[in-house]
Amino acid sequence: MAQTVFAPWTDPVQKPLIEFRNVSKRFGDFTAIDNLSLTIYEKEFFALLGPSGCGKTTMMRMLAGFETISGGHILLDGQEISAVPPNKRPVNMMFQSYALFPHLSIWDNIAFGLKREGRDAAFIDERVDEMLRLTRMSRFARRKPHQISGGQRQRVALARSLAKAPKLLLLDEPLGALDRKLREETQFELMDIQEKTGTTFVIVTHDQEEAMTVASRIAVMDEGRIVQVDTPDQIYEAPNSVYVADFIGDVNLFSGTATARPVDMAAAPEPTVALDAEATAPRHDAALRDTVEANTATAQRLPAPDRKGDWLYDKLFRRFMGSRETAPRRLPPPSPAEVAAARAREAPARPADSAPAIKPGGILVDWADGQPPIIAANGDTAVAGEKVTFSIRPEKVTIDAEQPDRPNAYKGKVIDIAYLGNISTFHVELANGTMVKAQMVNARRLANRHITWEDEVWIGFSETAGVVLKD
Amino acid sequence: MRKAVLIAIPYLWLVALFLVPFLIVLKISLSDIALARPPYMPQLDLTQGWAGLTAFFSELDLDNFAFLATDDLYWKSYLSSLRIAALSTLITLAVGYPIAYGMARADHAWRPTLLMLVILPFWTSFLIRVYSWMGILSNEGTLNTVLQWLGVINEPLQIMNTPTAVYIGIVYTYLPFMVLPIYSALEKLDDSLLEAAEDLGCSRFTAFWLVTWPLSRSGIVAGCFLVFIPALGEFVIPSLLGGSSTLMIGKVLWEEFFNNRDWPVASAVAVILLLILIIPIVLFQRNEQKAREAEG
Ligand SMILES: Nc1ncnc2c1ncn2[C@@H]1O[C@H](COP(=O)(O)OP(=O)(O)O)[C@@H](O)[C@H]1O
Numbered sequence A: 001m002a003q004t005v006f007a008p009w010t011d012p013v014q015k016p017l018i019e020f021r022n023v024s025k026r027f028g029d030f031t032a033i034d035n036l037s038l039t040i041y042e043k044e045f046f047a048l049l050g051p052s053g054c055g056k057t058t059m060m061r062m063l064a065g066f067e068t069i070s071g072g073h074i075l076l077d078g079q080e081i082s083a084v085p086p087n088k089r090p091v092n093m094m095f096q097s098y099a100l101f102p103h104l105s106i107w108d109n110i111a112f113g114l115k116r117e118g119r120d121a122a123f124i125d126e127r128v129d130e131m132l133r134l135t136r137m138s139r140f141a142r143r144k145p146h147q148i149s150g151g152q153r154q155r156v157a158l159a160r161s162l163a164k165a166p167k168l169l170l171l172d173e174p175l176g177a178l179d180r181k182l183r184e185e186t187q188f189e190l191m192d193i194q195e196k197t198g199t200t201f202v203i204v205t206h207d208q209e210e211a212m213t214v215a216s217r218i219a220v221m222d223e224g225r226i227v228q229v230d231t232p233d234q235i236y237e238a239p240n241s242v243y244v245a246d247f248i249g250d251v252n253l254f255s256g257t258a259t260a261r262p263v264d265m266a267a268a269p270e271p272t273v274a275l276d277a278e279a280t281a282p283r284h285d286a287a288l289r290d291t292v293e294a295n296t297a298t299a300q301r302l303p304a305p306d307r308k309g310d311w312l313y314d315k316l317f318r319r320f321m322g323s324r325e326t327a328p329r330r331l332p333p334p335s336p337a338e339v340a341a342a343r344a345r346e347a348p349a350r351p352a353d354s355a356p357a358i359k360p361g362g363i364l365v366d367w368a369d370g371q372p373p374i375i376a377a378n379g380d381t382a383v384a385g386e387k388v389t390f391s392i393r394p395e396k397v398t399i400d401a402e403q404p405d406r407p408n409a410y411k412g413k414v415i416d417i418a419y420l421g422n423i424s425t426f427h428v429e430l431a432n433g434t435m436v437k438a439q440m441v442n443a444r445r446l447a448n449r450h451i452t453w454e455d456e457v458w459i460g461f462s463e464t465a466g467v468v469l470k471d
Numbered sequence B: 001m002r003k004a005v006l007i008a009i010p011y012l013w014l015v016a017l018f019l020v021p022f023l024i025v026l027k028i029s030l031s032d033i034a035l036a037r038p039p040y041m042p043q044l045d046l047t048q049g050w051a052g053l054t055a056f057f058s059e060l061d062l063d064n065f066a067f068l069a070t071d072d073l074y075w076k077s078y079l080s081s082l083r084i085a086a087l088s089t090l091i092t093l094a095v096g097y098p099i100a101y102g103m104a105r106a107d108h109a110w111r112p113t114l115l116m117l118v119i120l121p122f123w124t125s126f127l128i129r130v131y132s133w134m135g136i137l138s139n140e141g142t143l144n145t146v147l148q149w150l151g152v153i154n155e156p157l158q159i160m161n162t163p164t165a166v167y168i169g170i171v172y173t174y175l176p177f178m179v180l181p182i183y184s185a186l187e188k189l190d191d192s193l194l195e196a197a198e199d200l201g202c203s204r205f206t207a208f209w210l211v212t213w214p215l216s217r218s219g220i221v222a223g224c225f226l227v228f229i230p231a232l233g234e235f236v237i238p239s240l241l242g243g244s245s246t247l248m249i250g251k252v253l254w255e256e257f258f259n260n261r262d263w264p265v266a267s268a269v270a271v272i273l274l275l276i277l278i279i280p281i282v283l284f285q286r287n288e289q290k291a292r293e294a295e296g
């Protein structure tokens, strides 16, 4: 596992391939791109993500040279390219509509750019064949674009834009026209091709799943500005704003006021394994019960030898020490992990006064009158006193029939259940009317599930599962 | 059943309005001139029964076609018509393509207006428009007056009654038939194709030459045939603008028919003209077919 992680953006020595420096683009008095700065590194698979009309295509067209910029600089390999016309840039674009030349065969479409470079016939032959193989289109080389399917056209468009081995390949919603299954397949194909060719890809998409799948980094855009640039997991787990949290995937948002957590609460004692075991003892299986008894009988401290120990005592020590009383034979005491697992299995209905182990620190978010504040142990205490939004993903919210043993637990009623096959999303209305989405993996068959519409339920989440965002 | 009726309608149309008249003309072209009414014989006399029919067919011959070969007026007229039609088609293309291109590139809001301007001349009678060209081109016409007034020329230009006037008349008359199909081809052209061409290393001009031009080819071909075919048989324009110096087969046909009242020879001229036209018509159909396939 000596593989180094690909993350040139963390390396200050790395020179970016593309650099936007305070770039603006205005159409008349409408500002499409607003003082935007961005760096993209070689071999990156960079995704521009944002709602329709936020300026993604405009960014692409500025990179390709089809739009002049109104202000700022675009650098490629450190060279200003704003004045270079499209046909002189080492950049190729795969168009949203594919833009295959309908009067030329697949082969001629792919060869088009190479012929303009004035390459010799042998080179062109070889390169086109290579591209056809790469995109698995060799069989269709002689066909015209209208004689192949949409998915195949998309691959030809890719082959054509890769044929000139550009430094940078721009893909504008390349998979928009494909159906879901083909799109997913093609995403992996794209990643594969990107890896094989080592080309830097910039992909535009409004489909956040697609961006998450293919990209090394994602730039989330909003009205001509970049809101966050980060790796997919960071964008998902640590969005820097309500906009990003809301745009990427499903999310529950609670707005409220932050307060620092009181110290006594922060210092809640870490419960010991023994305490845990005691509390849950009556409902544990036989093996566990044995250990519990052993632990409660610590006053007598009887030896508990195994078979070899017994044999040794019999043969050696009994002569001068006499017979002894031993504790009945038992299994070894459980490790803390085993206890935790057993607890999880049993889903104990803990008495409310026994506080669960909660990570100290962080903040509380007062989000509704008459509801306990949300404990966010990972919240920055610097925001105390400010208006914040607590954001949590539905898959981090659990749903139980009884009050769960979780730092944050709220009572509510199931309003709606969206059954999505592999998962179900429960829409729960809390006492104050707030709607919360909780997601559960459907491990059991539909008929076996016990929570249904109108049920009184508890939602719960841990103190570190959500993110506190400043408004 | 319904489908059969639907298919039958255009065929009935074709038989009634094309095949029957053609057969009549063909029959006349095989007859002989006569001082009678109608001015040819034999006449089919069905009262005689079978005998009448055989008598009728036995008198038909190819004499008129043989006659066409003896007088060089006819083949010279055919050749001259072909040349004038071909050349005016090329001129129409040269004038029409930029117009169509400009229309297709114009702002969307402007296109309906431009399109209407192109077909606006059809709102006036064709004859009136040709007569007004006479007014423009004649020695005392608008053009010469203006040019003389401007001092560009001293003597009036002799345009009227020359082939130049015929070319001007044909190009003017058939320009919309060239512009419309080319415009329709160019309008369908996706702008991103040109951007793709530039992206792949073309200059603006090579992008036009390698993408726009070939993709408007079906429109160009259609436009050329739509101009060439009627121009070949044109007789009003050469009669009114070309004077006696312009030989065109349409005019010859007119004169045979109405001045000489030699219906059989006129019909023979028409039959041969039709045979000549069949070649470009078939080619035109092929082009349409291919264009439709390429779109499908
Ligand atoms: N040529 C143009 N003229 C005027 N406005 C434009 C032009 N191109 C794009 N825009 C505007 O710029 C904004 C961004 O457009 P675009 O980059 O196409 O968005 P996206 O690709 O993210 O959907 C949109 O509001 C759009 O209306």
Ligand SMILES: [Mg+2]
Binding pocket: A056, A057
């Ligand atoms: Mg777009």
